[in-house]
Amino acid sequence: MKTILKAAAVLGLGLTISGAALAQEEHAAEATPHYPLVKPVEQSWSFAGPFGTYDKAQLQRGLKVYREACSACHSMNLVAFRSLEDLGYSEAQVKALAAEYQVQDGPNADGDMYERPGLPSDHFPSPFPNHEAAAAANNGAAPPDFSLIAKARAVERGFPQFIFDIFTQYAEGGPDYVYNLLTGYEEKAPEGITVQDGTYYNPHFISGPALAMPPPLSDGQVTYDDGSPETVAQYAHDVAAFQMWAAEPHLEARKKTGFVVMIFLLVFAGLVYLTKRKVWANEAH
């Protein structure tokens, strides 16, 4: 009886799962195409995994790419200059960097707003005075802020991949997406895909076949002083890593603390288990 019931349960489960798989296929065939058209290719990141740390040289390069290639359109409102010390800059260097920006302050004693050089406590100033101005200057689509973009974009992993992700600690969907998008532009869209005027075909774009942003990077565009290759792929890697830092500045502290917590809880669990065993040793249960 027991085996029959078990077999029936297994059969029921099997039917459900195969039904689900079937439906997924059917679904793929019928409805609207899924974006991105091409799934992102996973990259290797220094900050991945339980002991991941940021590569400071890479973050510095990423900052350079941001400042020279992105910041004319993309703001980074939540990031303060002072936090750039995380990238390995000294206090004096951060001060000098902040002072390169003009920041609006005020009102002063006369009631006037005025411009002054940036201070470490200031945040990166926006390239546009407001959202409407940003949209007006960019064909109606305001370029997104970069502060959290590495956590605000991720391509759905799907079943069963998302279950494996728990064990592999995959949490780099954001930077993977950014890298793939920046390197994913293609000159011509394949047949059957219509690209609207003023947009650029990119099969890695998350919400359509093409996006309003033209390819922002080209080989040799940003000069590196550390001998790293000056290629689009390298720029894309560096700026994606920089964005991850901007979105999750305490990632290193989180992972370091996590290791200590895990060790503590493991040892504690062992001790409590031994206690429990001793308590129950003479008690059949």
Place this chain on the structure above:
Amino acid sequence: MSSMQHSTYTPKSGLGRWIDARLPLPRLVYDSFVAYPVPRNLNYAYTFGGILSIMLVVQIVTGIVLAMHYSANTAIAFDSVEKIMRDVNSGWLLRYMHSNGASFFFIAVYVHIFRGLYYGSYKAPRELLWILGCIIYLLMMATGFMGYVLPWGQMSFWGATVITGFFTAIPLVGDWIQQLLLGGFAVDNPTLNRFFSLHYLLPFMIAGVVVLHVWALHVTGQTNPTGIEVKTKGDTVPFSPHASAKDGFAMVVFLLVFAYFIFYMPNFLGHPDNYTEANPLKTPAHIVPEWYYLPFYAILRAITFNIGPINSKLGGVLAMFGAIAVLFVVPWLDTSKVRSAVYRPWYRLFFWLLVADAIFLGWLGSRPAEGAYVAMAQIGTLYYFAFFIVLMPLLGLIETPKRLPNSITEAVLEKHRRKAGDAAQPAAAPGHEA
């Protein structure tokens, strides 16, 4: 068995006797958490009540500190959460504990509820205990939903818009209820303010109902995997150190998994869109609630047809609320004289199918409501209701249960004999009461 048994607390110091004569709080604690007899055969499925109380404390403590830094104003709510993440000392830890804590609270409550369904914990005389648990679950859902709105991200805003929109399906008073919930005609600053206020209030209401839940538990005593009531003192062990050591071990293991998510996968259970500030002019491609509501979301969207005067929208809302409401009457739907699924082979089979069905519906809730997904959600919904409304009453009448042991102790010793026999060892020494 009952906790109405004679109290064995004897204060040892003069001060203890003085307090005991005036406010016997130490006696209450001693009788409830030290001497309180629990069945000796409780397995780890029974540790989730303790785990849930820990999670409630974690959520309240982290939540109170987060509230010190959070601003419930649509203009600055999103940035205030980011300030916590960036500039508040250990703010990232508090916030990740709180957001993942909600998920782990629900993981624990789902195990707890399914354990109750498996072992028939809701059956007489524990109906009120079960209903109080259902009330806690409802309050948890309301709290979790309102908490998710507070960071004021895209999913916060659109989730709130969709879920409060359900209420407009109610005839006559629907629009009025929705406007009362929102404090206006759309999700906006008044909504955020009242949700914050209620999100702070409800956990304390949960704590209040938890007190009643534990009180009811201590009156009737716990069930156990055999479903047979405690008959003699030998069937039980004192709560401390036995149950407290076992619960303690389970709690630490649970916290280990919880910590893994906080420190290594803090955003795994969230939605990326919630890291984009709410924008009432831009609807996300797919609006999905938090994972723990997904089965109900699938049930809501499974009703795509009108039933007589009930249109599909109202039908979906009724089905969704009905899916929770049906839990309240489970004690009277189950007609079986045998409590535990251990002795009910057919019930056990359908129980595990219900678990699979709930996971299946959860997955469907995350899919767009189109094509074959709708049909599958309808099948899943049908089974969900059929389990409670048809199978539960029917099985109790037609199923032949297996032979029940005479007592908990007999079941325990039987298990030990079998184990010892399997290992081809001399019979293990039974417990000292045997």
